[in-house]
Amino acid sequence: MSGRVLVVDDERSLAKVVASYLERDGYQVRCVFDGPAALDAAREDEPDVVVLDLMLPGLDGVEVCRRLRSFSDCYVIMLTARTEEADKLTGLGVGADDYLTKPFSPRELVARVAAMLRRPRERRARPEAPPRRFGPLEVDVAAREVRLDGAPVPLTRTEFDLLAVLSARANVALSRAQLISAVWGDGWVGDEHLVDVHIGHLRRKLDDDPARPRFIRTVRGVGYRMGPQS
Structure with a gap:
């Protein structure tokens, strides 16, 4: 290493x-x-x-x-x-x-x-892959850029990687363990509730009220998913 x-x-x-x-x-x-x-x-x-x-x-x-x-x-x-x-x-x-x-x-x-x-320093998408859109939210994985209502949203690398994983599997509930594996890697050791902390920061930066979420939804007993209300 x-x-x-x-x-x-x-x-x-x-x-x-x-x-x-x-x-x-x-x-x-x-x-x-x-x-x-x-x-x-x-x-x-x-x-x-x-x-x-x-x-x-x-x-x-x-x-x-x-x-x-x-x-x-x-x-x-x-x-x-x-x-x-x-x-x-x-x-x-x-x-x-x-x-x-x-x-x-x-x-x-x-x-x-x-x-x-x-963890990969850059998650590459196909050059022709369009940005992922969730209403006013745009996630451009190829450019590693996020925009809300057309304005750029500054995210840390970990925050972006979490959002990229969630947006890649829209409407699929992902557990904390799955998110840890995808973002931190299988060799990571520690408290899985670290995911909750970073999700909280993401929500604040995306102006996403957890009580009335637009983008990231809590799935009780499971974890999180992106997409419209079921």
């Missing part, structure tokens, strides 16, 4: 342990220890994955992630020493793809990085 990973944590000993496990698996790793250095390193190295601690000097992880999303679509795994769900959801709300709560196994982190990098 190869790929560039940026590890950002002010606990230098932990950062070095994580880096050693990643390097052992063939990744190119750079460690930095504060928020401003993380942004500089991300611009210089264009990493495939950023492992980002929530509590950092200079700029915290949430602000680093928010700024990172203005120039990079790399995968972001947020690390937090706090156990409150709000911390995890805050990180995901600014564009993180996954999270781990400290203490964690370095092997689990390596497994999640590997699963992310097995």
Whole structure:
């Protein structure tokens, strides 16, 4: 396995342990220890994955992630020493793809990085394939663009991939496990309810009220589907 990973944590000993496990698996790793250095390193190295601690000097992880999303679509795994769900959801709300709560196994982190990098960086559709339309929503998989009422909707890579999978099988209810397999890969380990968090962000960006959904519908006991009300 190869790929560039940026590890950002002010606990230098932990950062070095994580880096050693990643390097052992063939990744190119750079460690930095504060928020401003993380942004500089991300611009210089264009990493495939950023492992980002929530509590950092200079700029915290949430602000680093928010700024990172203005120039990079790399995968972001947020690390937090706090156990409150709000911390995890805050990180995901600014564009993180996954999270781990400290203490964690370095092997689990390596497994999640590997699963992310097995995901295709670009889901290619046939050049002649038309955009998928759901009323005012247009999903152009070939161009990786989404428009709502003609206006572009900025999505993270994970959000777009979820929408692409759902829109490809309109009116078919997909379970969380099926969505995890399609988007995160079969090797992913973690809480399947991570899907719910990303679906929530998608709905907000698409102005899709879950109580009266236009696009993404919850199928109780199963998961989610796209399409009109049955």
